[in-house]
Amino acid sequence: MRCEKRKEMLQQLQKVIQLSMPAVMAQVSAVAMQYIDAAMVGSLGADATAAIGLVSSTTWLFGGLCIAAATGFSVQAAQLIGGNRDGEAKQVLRQAVCATFLFGMMLLAVGLSISQGLPVWLGGEASVCAEASRYFRIYACALPAAQLRQTAGSMLQCSGDMKVPGRLNMMMCALDVVFNSLLIFPSRQVVLFDHKVWIAGAGLGVAGAALGTALSEVITAACMLYAVLFRSVHLRLERGNQGLRGFRPDAKRLHTALRLAVPMGMEHVILCGAQIAGTRIVAPLGTVAVAANSLAVTAESLCYMPGSGISAAATTLVGQNIGAGKPQLAKRYAGLSVALGAMVMACTGGLMFLCAPFMFAMLTPDPAIRALGARVLRIEAFAEPLFAVSIVAQGALRGAGDTLVPSLMNLASMWGVRITASVLLAPRFGLVGVWTAMCTELCVRGVLFLIRLLRGKWLDRQIVV
Secondary structure: OHHHHHHHHHHHHHHHHHHHHHHHHHHHHHHHHHHHHHHHHHOOOHHHHHHHHHOHHHHHHHHHHHHHHHHHHHHHHHHHHHOOOHHHHHHHHHHHHHHHHHHHHHHHHHHHHHOOOHHHHOOOOHHHHHHHHHHHHHHHHOHHHHHHHHHHHHHHHHOOOOHHHHHHHHHHHHHHHHHHHHHOOEEEEEEEOOEEEEEEEEOOOHHHHHHHHHHHHHHHHHHHHHHHHHHOOOOOOOOOOOHHHHHOOOHHHHHHHHHHHHHHHHHHHHHHHHHHHHHHHHHHHOHHHHHHHHHHHHHHHHHHHHHHHHHHHHHHHHHHHHHOOOHHHHHHHHHHHHHHHHHHHHHHHHHHHHHHHHHHHHHOOOHHHHHHHHHHHHHHHHHHHHHHHHHHHHHHHHHOOOOHHHHHHHHHHHHHHHHHHHHHHHHHHOHHHHHHHHHHHHHHHHHHHHHHHHHOHHHHOOOOO
16 A cells, blocks of 8 residues: 555656646746846946846836736636636637737836836936836837737646747747847857857847847747647637637636736735835945846846746646645645755755856856855855745645735735845845845745645635636
8 A cells, every 4th residue: 555655656746747847947948048138238237237137126027917817817727627628728718818918918008108217216327227218118018928928828838738838938048049149239250160250230238138038029929829729739729619709708707817816916016016125225235236136136046947847837737636626636746846846946056056156157247246146146045945835835826726825925925024124134234135135035935835835725725616
């Protein structure tokens, strides 16, 4: 009996890993794209890096809202597919495409309206505000495409298909590198295998980085939509299957989507308020601190992206098993996913601690930014295992439709611990104090999510009927 249970657990762990790996690779490739972006822009100087870093908390907010909108529909699809109700899942897909595209257009309008004044509101220095505003304006124009990419990718993942969105996200990273190399720098000659090669370039600088990302988003969104609408095993739309009627608003599905998405959206709004408050705390510390903070966030993302990939697998496995009426199996998958995430991020945290100077050497030529960035990055390394617990546990809870309480936990942790501690520590310890506060808060957050997961009250939250 014990051998059978051990064999069953190994099979379940193998399934978690199989679903996680494509998502992890996609997340890692996305971070690689950020590294390359940061290195390309960093070569232009500290002001260019600070310009992007200044608005990064706001771009995170808009990206988080896109994720929240997509999740409102993808969790429904996961539970319906788990219950062998593919026809209803296809109806959810139709609703998702229409509703989230309109939401993306709303985000575009809001982004354009605030782009001019945003860097000033964030306390940026005059030397970086113009470039920061231009960067954010171009970013905002790509938000409808980013929203559709996120929606289509989330629907594919929750249907159990991790490979296609993973490959397409990696393609987006490759496109971003190509577009950036053409748009950021002017035309130039490079030496390749002892031969001089002329490379065309637009010389747009920071604006070129934003435009390269925007073009990558548009192309990837088109490919992702094609994959989910016409190629997905569970979700592809058959010809003549309800025609245009299936795209008409469905009050039941939209209401369920709002129940899931609104708490997540409000969480991102208030968390972004905390991120912006953090930016305001860092901004007076000077351009070097702002640039080091921005690059350290980029560098650290390489560590937690595997956790994000495992979190996506946890959402799928928990959602499908809840939909299939197997709550205890859902709980087991949640536990295995959290354990796997913690182990992986403990390893990546250790590597980040050892390689911090080398990572910053790739990101910027400025010695002051390198030294400060490596120092704060090593502080963060100690929080990675518990950070993994919070990331993966939240993905598992999301699969069960439990979004309100986790959102409240995130808010309490961020505002009650991180911002309060940052305000107290920054005047005396500078950026080191801010990152010490961040490390402490991530540990607290991990403990809170572990308690929530182990109590098991979320198992009764099936959200589709």
